[in-house]
């Protein structure tokens with residue numbers, strides 16, 4: 336019997352290139368959440384031995400063997416801070432059972448992996464890789480109003496993205512990057528913005544529609560941005 340070769344081409348982007356690519360999806364899909372993962376295996380050391388797309392293909396094959404239709408994640412951040420594409424962005428990810436929003440209503444999480452074992456005392460998420468992770472998360476939150484979720488919040492048996500990655504610190508970095516420069520004057524006062532957000536949340540609580548709720552979140556965050564407040 337002939338072996339079936341299933342292959343996929345993985346494209347490598349810089350953060351800026353990937354953000355430009357993401358922007359073309361605004362209006363086509365709503366990422367209600369951004370799911371943050373670390374691969375655990377491959378490790379950064381593995382990647383250093385076999386750089387390039389070797390581990391993209393190895394993860395792809397492993398995920399197909401688990402019965403997934405494609406690689407699980409939409410994007411993978413390598414230790415040099417490059418982003419590799421993955422599953423098409425219009426398709427829900429295989430992020431965590433029960434959290435993938437896998438109907439095809441074009442509202443689902445964006446899932447990314449960071450190559451490395453980020454458990455305490457093993458490898459470190461830092462430098463270009465951390466910068467890209469923060470920048471990518473910031474772009475998704477800004478463009479789609481997504482909520483940031485670590486894998487371990489959906490599956491307490493996991494440490495993913497790694498016990499060495501503190502969520503509050505990570506979110507603070509994302510927010511710091513979003514914060515307008517100190518010289519920029521807020522467009523509206525925080526007080527007024529919060530009043531409008533109160534009105535929005537009244538609407539939010541009248542619907543359980545995921546798309547409508549994601550839109551409320553996005554609008555509330557737009558107001559927070561315009562008034563120089565932290566995103567939620």
Ligand SMILES: [Zn+2]
Nearest residue numbers: 372373486495
């Ligand atoms: Zn994970």
